[in-house]
Each structure stands twice: as structure tokens, then as C-alpha cells.
Amino acid sequence: MSASASFPSQSPLPEPEAEAPAALDVAGAATSSPDVVLDVRGLKTYFYTYDGVVRALDGVNLKIRRGETLGLVGETGCGKSVTAFSITRLIPDPPGRIMEGRVLLRGSDLLWGLDKEARFKEVGKTGRYKIRRSYRRIQEAQRRMMAVRGSLISTIFQEPMLALNPVFRVWDQIGESLTLHRLPPTIDAMLAASTAAPELPEAVDRLVDAALHKDLPRIRAVSKEIGQLTGLPSLATEMFYAVRNPNLVGTEAIGREVQRCLRRVPLSGLQRSYLQRRRRIAELDQTLRRIYMTEMKEGKPDRRGRGFARARRRAVELGSLGYRLPGIRRHVKRPLDSELFWQAVGLLESVSIASPAQVASSYPHELSGGMLQRVMIAMALASDPEILIADEPTTALDVTIQAQILELMRALKSRVGTAILLITHDLGVIAEVADRVSVMYAGRMIETAPVRELFANPLHPYTQGLLASIPRVDDPNKKLESIPGSVPNLISPPPGCRFHPRCPHAMPICKEQVPPTTVEAPSHTVACFLYHGVEDRN
Amino acid sequence: MQLWVYVVRRLLLLIPILIGVLTILFGIISALPLTDRIAAELGTGHGGRPITPQIPCTNTTASAPIPSVSSNTSLTTPASTSALCTNPDWQPALDKLGFNLPIPVQWAIYVYNGLTFNWGHTAPGSFMSNLIGEEGKSLPVTTVLSWYLPFTIQLALLSLLFILVLSIPLGNYSAVFRNRPLDQGTRIMSFSGYALASFLLASLVLIAAVELLGGATATVCGSSVFNLVYGSWPFQLSTCYPVTSYPWVGTHVFAPTSPTGFPIVDSLIHGQWSLALSVFSRLILPALSIAYLSVAGILRYVRNSMLEVMNQDYIRTARAKGVPESSVIRKHAGRNSLTVTVAVLGLTFAAFIGGFPVIEEVFGLDGIGKVLIWSILPNYDYGMIFGTTILFTIIVVVANVMVDVIQAYLDPRIRLG
């Protein structure tokens, strides 16, 4: 079985190489194949609750290759979302703690320094633990993750209604992503545009002419041209929506609109100096991020570099205090805000929202779930991430809207080419979007295979049961098989294979030992004693 | 919904609430003996019990339709209202006040008077009149209140500022650093704020200030509790500025009260910086005491709602975007805690404003709270007491409208409902 044919760039997946020894050394990751974007090894995440320790993840391994979509399937409480949050360290602490494991993102171990963050002491024999956290180290780790979150790994969440801040407008929230990850080039473009004197009048005339004829493609083309001339692509978006307005009649009105759009290009001295300072701060932030990434790659802290960058940042910030004065603040922020607004509109356009300017200036509660999910996707793509984690992106949506979003994700996949970790409980969604599938059960990865292979030839009894229990809209005569019992309590999970109490093929050994992950077919691995393939040490 | 529609709607709702409040007060005041009511309306008599006797109608002289002061009639023989009302000599007064009309009409008159700021008169025999220096004279309640109101507003604004400055960061960070020393500290502080009576807290603050600051006791000049604890005033008068100048007091150095009526503002307008500073310095301790009492109540809500917000999906989204933690707390969650603070402040505003009489009495500040005490002691001046109550209630109602508008501004979802 080869991987999905829809990806020409994707060669049939290579045989996993035996690289376990290399993976265990301190520096870690350099040896991992260059194709692998994200490599998660032996991830364990526990939650310390009053009732006991919930072993939510118990040694999860997964790999995502460039441009690939990996589907992660499982039932509620199997740990698929915990996996996603553990990768970006978004587990709420307390109660959750990542206990051990490595998350290698292009060779940097995101969990570096984990063992020093907390100490555990069992209270008597109660199964309860006293945790002494080193808040300094945890804070440091969270700062390190700021370098990764959003810029290298973006996340889309399940409930778009809840995932956007209700008190800020949509453009504000997208703009925040943009400021965090794209500020220096934006400011460069703005500064350059304000000094350069391109031959605009001629293009403006053509634009007015096109608008008079209501010739949408031409308006689009000319405004794009103006965008290129000024170096501000957002200006093209702004002009397009300004002159497209059907209420505008006559050259004069259109001309006035165009001039209104152009008015934000020239900047006052105060605005320029403000933008330059913002740029310096953003650059220092990026330096800090680079330092953090190197730290995670090399496994040793660079306190001097960090402190230096942070001190310089603080100095610049201190010098910029004057810009926060009420009147000045409004004046200096205006150009950047409108630039961010129109960039956000451009992003919303790219996720095929019909009236992006209107959506950008609304509050989340004014929009429908499908629309908000598009906004979330636009926000996630604002920084060109290496990996997009989509945590049940369509679960809260209606089927027709789900179809729209899936269509959008497919289109983006072929256009942007980021790797996607798609988490869902819906095998239908997996079958439509994913290239490879991992099945999780009770905190463990039990089967991984290319999507066709998995659906055609499921090996693990749980996967088989799962596939058999889905009612099919296209197959009326299918008898619904159910898996007896329910998902185990992860405070006291069954010993050995966690599926054995529900497994129709349970053997005595299943109760005693944890089944190893074995390779059964090319890139098809399974963790079950029924199979005796080569052990996957990876 | 547009914000302005919401504001207008909220303002319209103000009227029925005011009518309702006046109805309650009408119900209460109806329980008073008729003599006291007449006295309160017209500004006659000494005020209420125990000095004002219950005068049966038959005892009155023909020449004086409403006796202002009367002989020491027995306290123990309350006149029946019916006897009082049938006496023809009382008729002019009763007619004038409308006390002969059916109850609903009386109610309507009361509400109308209330809404048109016609709140009766002070009792000429009361402490208030002595204070004014013109014994035996009666003034409209609204006039007296209008002299003292600016000072109370000043104090209220300063304490609101303290509340916001204290409760938001403390609430936020005690939620963020949950169960760590800062949180435990604020928790203890919040509990003790709940458990301390306002007069005890204020007295303790005052005593502590005198003990610790010593000479800087200009801050407590004129306080009855100070006088009680430290005996007679031991300091030179020149260090003890009365904070306001009212028409009837003429002996001290005053802060001017025109053109705005706000002593600090007026002092500044007149260029008297030191005076403004002195008035301001007198406000700090009382404002802090009031703020402490309110913050104790607010903190718990801010903390709990902050805990809830920090577990919201959109906070996770912000973190997943790469927003620095400080910005997550300040920008994304902070807006919420501001909303909650304002909301809880709105809910507890009645309690907040109800603390003013006590605080003003303890610290010797001349605001409308002090007016209330003057009208309680030594005998009840009903006109003033009810007038003060209406004024306090109006402040609460207006503040609630403002709170709602601010909330609607802060959280666009509220405008929907």
C-alpha cells in the first residue's frame, strides 16, 4: 500500500530506519530523517487529581512527515487531545504534568529540561502524590514554547464558538497572530511604501476606470498591481473592496475612495519612529526565539544570550513609553492597525469567506460556527506553520458545514503544504482527509498505518471493532457490531494490554505484559500479541 | 443591538425603579405618626422621638395650626391618628400636605415630590439646624444635601479608583498563582475584610494612622472616634483643616466650595495647592478603608471568574498562537476580570455606598453620611433621614446604570440581551 496518490510530492513512505540508539543520546535528534517534521517518542502525561493519578498518556510515539496528514483516531478519553496539547505543552498544570518523553520538532526537543521542573513524592501508599514544582523552570519552559507555538506549530480547536475571545473583534485576534509572527516584514513594507514614490497615478486611473465598468477581474488585477507598486499587498485588498462597492457611482466617488485608501501609506515622523521601535522589539523577540530553539536543540541553556536580548528589549520598551500617552498612542497605532486589518482581510479571503471585510470587523458571537472555524484556520495559517494541529475541527459543526471545512482543508493542504495532525473520532473524516492513521486506545498508540491499508486491513482487534461499529449511510445491510464494555478508568487501567477486558481475542499474556509495537506490513505497525512482526524500536 | 439603544433602554428603566423605591419609602413613612410626617414635610418641630411628643389634635391652640414646639406631653399616650385628623385646626396643614386624600393619591403626590426633588424640610429643632447656626430655621432637605454631596462623590470616586487598582491585579494574580503565597495572602485579606465590621476597621485604621504617623494626624481631624480614643483634640487647630467651607461656619480656614462644589477641584481652581493636597490627604485613609471592605468582596469573584476564564478555550487559543503569558493574563483574561469587577461592584454598590455614613463618622468627614448621623442624633429628623436615603438610593441606581453601560461597552455580548 502506498500513501495517498493525491500527493505527488509524497513518495511512498520510507521504511522506518532503525535509529533507536541515536534517539536515546542526549543531543537527541540530529539523526532523525530530514523528512520527519515532528517526532514524538515515549510521551507520558499524567493528571494528578484528588481521585488519583490519571495516566492519560502512557508512552505515545508518533511521527509526522513533511506535507503529510496524520489522522489520530480514538474514543473520548483515549488521550488524543492530550497528545496534541502535550506536544505544544498546553496541558493545564496543575493538575496535568508531562512526565517523560521527547517531542522533536526539526531536531529541537520541546520537552527539554522536563525532569527538573517538578519532584514527586508519594503520600504514604495512597496513590496520591505531593508535587513540588519549580515554578521558575516551568515559566522558563513556557517561554521556550512561545518560540514554537503559533510560529512552528499552529492549532485549531474543536469548538470555534469558544475558541475565539468574545470581547475582541475578529481582525484584532488575527492581527495579534500577525504581530507576533510577521511584524518585521510588515513594518519594513510600510516604511518602504511611505518613502518610495512609485508611479501610482497611472495605475489609479486604470483602477478607477475598471471600477466604473464594474469589471471585477480587472479591478482585482489593477489593485494587485498597485499593491505590488507600493509594496503593500494589503493595500490591494483594501482597494479591491473599496472600489468594488456597488453603491459607488461616478468617477469622483471612486476616485475619492481610492485616495482614501492611499492616505494611510505616507507616515508621519512620529509614526515612523514608533514603527521602527516596534520593529526592533519584534526583532529582539525573534532573536530570543532563536536562542530558545538553539537551547532546545543543543540541550544546554544560553542564559547570557537570553538575558542580553531581554535587557535590550526592555530598554527599547522603556524608551517607547512616550508612545503610550493617550493622544500619541492613537496617532502612532493607526497605520499599523489598518495594515493589520487589511492583512487579516486578505487571510480571511484565502479561506474563502465571502465578505471578509465585514467578518473581520465583527465580534465572534455575531458569526456562525462554520465561519468561526474558517477564522480559526486563517489565524492558524497567519504564520506559515510547519505543523497544523487540528483538534476535532469539524465535530461541533453540522454535516453540510463540515463538508465545507473539509473541502477547505483539502484545498489548503495542496496549496500550503504544511503537515497536519488531524485529531478526530470520526473515521469518515479520517478516510476523506488523512494520509496516515494512528489509532489510540486508553493512552496508548495501538495501530498506525496508511489510510487505505488501515481501512482495508485493520489488524488490532480494537480497530476492527471500531470499524465494525460505525453505521454506514451507504450500506444499509451492515450489522452493527459493538465492542462490549466501556473505556477503562485511567486511574487504575487494566494491567498489560489495556484493551484486554474488552478484547474478543484476549489471551493470558495480554493481562500480564504490555504488547510491543511490531511492524506487520510496510509502515503498518500494531501493538498486539496476536501479531509477531519485527519489533518497531522507533 | 446598538450600544446607544442599550443605554437609552437602561436609562428608561431607571424611572420605574425610582418610583418603586419611593413607593417603598412611602410605605415606610406611612407608618410614622402623622405629627412627625407633618414636621418632616414642613420643617417644624424638633424632629422625631423622643423630643417630639405625640400631640392629639385637641391639645393644639387655634392660633397655631401646626405647633412647632410643644410642652412635654406624655410619651406614653400616642394619639390616635383619626382623632388627629378630625380636628378642624389641623385641616389646613393636612390639606396642604394632602394627608386627607385617599392613599393612592397620597402615594402619587409622594412619588411626584420625590421625583421632583421636593423632599421635605429639616427640623428646626434638630442638631442639623444647630449646626447651621440658625436655630429654629428650617431648610429644604435637598438644599442641605446639595452642600454635602460633592464631598461624598469625591470620596466615592477615590475609593472606586482604589478598588479598581487593588482588585484587578490581586484577583488576576491570585488566580494565576493559585494556592501559592500570593493567593493565600489575598484570601486571608479577603476573609478579614468580610469579617471586620466597617466601624471597627475604620477605627483601627484611624488608631493605627495616629500611632504610626503621629503628627500627620491632620488626616483625622474632627473625628468622633479620635476624640473618644485620644480625648480632646490635642493638636493645633491650624493643622486641622475642616475640609469644606459651608455658609454657616466661619471660624476656620476652608477649602473654597465654589464654583464646582468639589473642594479639591475648587482649591486647585483658586490656586491653593496646599489646601487641595490637605483635603486629598484627608481622603486617602477613608477611601482606602471603604475600598478594602469592597475589595474583600470583589476579590473572591474576580479570582473565581479568572480561574474559570483561564480554563476557557480562547485562552488556550491565545497561548497556542504564541501570545506571551503576561499578555494572555493582561489582555485576553484581563478584560474579563475587569468586566467581572465592574459587575460585582454594581451588585455590591448598595453595600459600598451604605458604608459611607460609618466611614465619614469615624474619620470626621462632612459628607452626606455625616448628615445622616446628624439627623439621627440626638433626636430623629425624619425629613433629613428619608431625604438622605433617597439620595443614597439614587446614587446606587445611577451607578448601576453606569455599571451596565460600562459592561456593555466592555463585553459586546451583553448588548444582545
Place this chain on the structure above:
Amino acid sequence: MATNGGDEPPILLAVRNLRKYFPVRGGLLSTHIGDVHAVDGISFDVRAGRTVGLVGESGCGKTTTGRVVLRLIEPSSGHVFYRPSAEQFDRLNQLYADLDVAARSGGNGASAPAGVLRELDQIATKSSIFRKRRSQMRTLRGKMQIVFQDPFSSLSPRLTIREIVREPLEIHKAGTRAERNQRVQDLMTSVGLNPEHLWRFPHEFSGGQRQRIGIARALALRPDFVVLDEPTSALDVSVQAQILNILKRLQQEENLAYLFISHHLSVVRAMAHDVVVMYLGQVVERAPTEELFTRPLHPYTQALLASIPIPDPTVKRERIVLSGEVPSPVAPPSGCRFHTRCPAVMPVCRRVEPRLQPSPQHPGHFVSCHLYHTPDEPADAPLGSGALAVPPAAS
């Protein structure tokens, strides 16, 4: 309908022209500014021992329908006839047909013949549940029950399972104390729960177990009609299959009729005998399950079927992705409510509201679409506009 197939089980419920509007308040003085047309004139029948599936997206009014049918909320208009006799039922159909004709010719219901209305009123007094008095309704409640979607809020957190399941029995004072306890035990075993679970509180159970408890409670009084309001949409697939199998078994054992409300077409296909598809408060299509899934007529149904992801990567289907979103039910679009999103929209759709009519090919298959029926506007034109029909999606 009653005429085709004499072996059909008797009619249990006949829902006719059911409407439920929720008022919307707003503006300066918070006045009544409109209505949410949650359910807007729907009709269908439920036969004893059969399942009717009610399908639609969120906000289409399916849950409201379920609640109105049980009279948990009062309808704005319309009737639900409980166990009408065969003659009554035939007469009803005739009367409603008359009303329909009158409404179309006259333009509004006021011109309906008084005789028809009077007769309808008589039948309604006899068998419409909305005309029952409180005491009658109470006995009827034992016969009509509901299972809710959310297994977490549907069980009172302060009662033990035993108290929860026993409550309906206590309300109706069914049997002696011992009999009631025996019944509770039996119910627990029949939904596959351990009797020792009786002594626990709901929060100690998983979603699937809670749903079983909900089913046990609904079945305590041996009802003959149960509304299943998205009973499995909060559950995992493996548990969903368990619940569906239990429901199927119980239907056979106790001859239950179900109104199965779901947005999951695949689940409906597995469960229902007849399917009603709703869009914005109205029925767009109604047919026996097999018929509907093999030959969906309405463009909305077709799109709905095509949007369901099929858990099989080898299946390649034509995709119909609907554009846009469901319009607001406060101001539904004029004409056909689906015209704003319809891929096969015609000018007439914007003006004329289609009626639910039997399809020319299959008399039991009702569809409300101008593609299959000439619009009523120019009087009565003969059927035969089938040429306009889009071909049903390949499945």
C-alpha cells in the same frame, strides 16, 4: 397512506400542521419584533412499533418538534392525534386535504369551510393530545416518553440511580413498593446494567451508562412511544452501537414506536423505518428509509447525503458542497426556504413556497420542491415537470 398495505401496524401518532413560534423581543422597549419559526407546519405519522427518523441540521427545529409532540411545550397551532381509529385517521387526511385546497384557493385559512373546521375540532377534542385535560395528560405521559441527547444533564445529580429510575413509577403510583423495586431491577438488567449500580450517583457513570439509565427511566412505565432526541450523538461509536442495539432489541420486545431525532444520517438509516428531513422548521422530504437513501429527491437531502464523510477511503463520490449557512429562522427566506443555498435554484423558488407532495414515481415518497411539482401559482397545472429534476446523486 392508510390505504396502502393492510398489514401495516396501526397509526399511533398523527402529527398535523404543527407549528411552534418563539417570540423574539428587542428594540428600545423590548417589544415583540418577530418570531423564531422553530417548527412551521409539519405533518407526519408514527405507526406502532415503527421508527420515524427526524433528520436535519442544528436549528432546523427537530428537537422542538420532539418536545412539542410530547406536549412538553405547547404548540402555536396544529395537532398531534394519539391513537386515532382507522376511520378517524382517514377522515383526518381527507379534512386536511380539504383545508389545504381551501387555503390554496383562498389564500388564507380564514376562508376554510366552517364544516371542515368543526369536524376537525370534534376529532381533535377526542384524540388530540393538546386538548387533553391535566389528569388525562398525566396518564398519557406514561405512554409517551423521551430520552435526551445529553447524558450529563439528563440525570439529576442529587438522586441515586434507583431513585431516578423509580421516579416515573412513583409519580404514577404503579404497583406496590416491592413491585416497583422489582421493575427497577428488571429495567436495569434489560438495559445491561448491573443492579449494584442502583446505589450510585450519576456522576460515577460514563456517558454510555448514563444513556442506558435514561433509557431505563423512559421505559419504566412501559410506554408505546418514545422520543429519542439524539440519543447517541454525545457518545463514542463503539458505545453508540451498543445503545442502538439495545434500542432495537427493546423495540422488538416491547413493540415501541420511536421518533428518532438525529443529525446523523447514517444512524438514522440504521434505525428508522421512515425518514423525515427537516430544513428551517419545515419538512422538505419524507419517505420510507430505503427509498429516501437510494433515491433522495430534494436537493437538500442530496447534499446532506453527499456531505457525510464515508469511512472508506476507496469510495469516491460526487461531492455536493452547499455554499453558505442556514438562514435565520426569525426571518426565513421567501418562497422555498432552501433557495438561498440550493444548487438547482430556479426563479420560481424565490417566490412560491413549495408544498409537500407525493413524488410522481413513488406515492409514499413526499417531497417539497418545485423541481418535481409545478408551482401552484398559475392555478393547477398537470404534473410532469420531471424534466427539470436533477438526477439523484450517485451513491
Place this chain on the structure above:
Amino acid sequence: MASSNGEGSALPARGRRPNPRLDQMKRTWYLLRKNTLAMIGVGLLVFFAVLFVASFFYHASATTMTQYCGTYYSGYQFYPTSVCQNPICTYPPGSLPPVANCYLTDPNNPSFVAPTFSLSPFHLGPLPFGSLSTDPGAPVFYNMFDGIVKGSEWSITISVAIVAVGASVGLLLGATAGVSGGLVDEAIMRTTDIFLSVPQLLLVLVLIIVLEPVSIFSSLSGRVAVLIIGFSITWWPFYTRIVRSQVVVVREQKYVEAARASGAGTGRILRKHIIPNSLFPVFVQIALDVGSIPLIIGAIIFLGVQVWPTPVFPEWGSLAGASVSSQIVGDLFLGGVTYYPWWQLFFPGITLFLFAISVNFFSDGLRDALDPRLRR
């Protein structure tokens, strides 16, 4: 109860029927026990409960004003015996007083007795907590210890009565408003809003002032009734609001709908589902209010309203309020200098504080233990 009428026949395991409610209580207690502050609160509450019970058996002969005579030994200075006007008892300085309530006092400040903390001749004095002067010039004073012991009786009884009345009215109206909805709801809630916009302290004050001249309220029990009436009228809206906001949440829950679908009437739904599920926040509020009502009574006393027939009354709030009210208490003149007797403020203040904070700690701990969202 159930085993007698054959219920057990349905149960195979008759002997060891589990009691889920007991288990739940045990769990709550366990969580409460882990909370230090809550345990402090529980400890203090137990102490106050004991004090409450004990106060009924404590015959305080000095509960009201007592004649003074003798010599006073204060922390400041020793004064020799001087003229004694109406001696109840005389005895030489340094020896034990012969009868109860015969105290050595300072003739210049006859109404003050400083605390001695010497508990050995407990029933004879000198006063362990000192005295509260009601009038610096008159030979009367208040025995602070008696006041605090007897005060437990009055304070707790009055608070509980007020809260009980307020909570019952609130529960009734709130549940009615929440369940019926529509116009009834609107009417009740608007009335509540109106009451809530009058500052509570002022409303209570005005009510007490107005009810004072009514002759049926002139006796002691009448005064207590005035307090209870005034506070209840002021306090019911809080409970109404809390109950109603809970009820509107609970009534939308599916289990209420399920009960209705089973044919349960409104009464049963209220009794079995809505009220049990919306009662918890009411309990918390009750606990808080029991603590805060003495504080407000104190504030009213402090403002100068005559609540009791005597200027000082054995009630914690009143004692504390009187202690800083220059209208009621006086100073101590010693050697020409005025002193404020600290014990006047300290003992009633600390009692009031401890009572309020114990209730706070307890209710907060209970909320943490019962609310799963806060537990985590």
C-alpha cells in the same frame, strides 16, 4: 424503614446495602479536612456553639448595670480607697471580694474596670474582660465577660432568625419567579431590584427608626421583633435573587424535563428536583449572613440609632458598636490625661471578628469541597 415492608425482597444483597449519601458526606468531610482554613472555621464554630449552649446555663448576675464601690487597681496607677456613696460591699484592698459583683473601681472613673485575666476567683471578679462604660459620669458599667457570654445567645438567635425568615421568603419567591416565569417572574424580580437598590444599612435603619415609636414594639421582645422585621425586609431580596438565578438554570436541565415528561406536577418537580439542586448557594449565603448580621447591627448602634431599651445590650454587634461610639461610651481620666480603655474595643471586636470569620472559613471550605469546578 424500608426493610420492614418487603422492599428487601427485590434485593439480593439485603444486609449490606450501600448508603451513597453517607459516602458523599464522607468525601466532603475528607476534602474539608484537608482545608486548613475550613478546619479553623469548624473549630471556632464548635467553640461558639458550645458558648451558645453554655450561655443558657450561665446566670449572669452582672448582665445589667452594677453598682460600684471600692478601690480600683488599674494598669496605670494605684488609687487608695476614697469616699464610697452607696457601698454594696467593702473589703480591704488586696483581699478577695466577699460577694459576687463587688468590684474595686476607680472613684474618678467609677464605670471602668480593667481586665485582669486572673481567673482564680472566677465568680467573684475582678472582671476577666473588663467593663464597658455606658456613661463616664454615672456609676454604671457593663460587665464585658457577661456581655460576651450572654451575647452569644442574642447574636446567634437574632442572626439565625433573620436569616431563616429572609431565606424562606427568598426561597419561596425566588422559586416561584424562576419556575413560573413570565409576568410573575418579572414582577418579583423588579421588586427585588428595587429593594436591592436601597442601601441595606439605610433601609434597616429607616425601618427600625420608624417602627420604634409603635407601642407594641416598646418592650425588649418588641425591640428584637423590630430588628428581625427590619432585617428580614431588607434581606429577602438577596435570597430571592440567588434562588431565582439558580432555579432558572436548573429548570432548563433535562432531568426536570424528564420528570415533566413522566407526568410529575409542578409541586413534585419543585420539591424533588429544583429546590434540592438550587439550595446549595443559599446555604453558602446563609452562612455568610449569619456572620455579617451582627456586624450590621453594630454599625447601626454606632450610627446612634437606639435599638435596645438600654444604651448597651449584651449582643456582640451592639457591644462592639457601642465601644467606639462617643455617644455611648466614655474615656478614662487618669492623672489628668484621657485614656481610651482598650479592652472596650478589643474584646467585643475580636469576638465579632472571630464569629464572622469562622463562618466565612467554613462556608468557603464547604464550597470548595462541594464545587467540583473549584476543586480540580
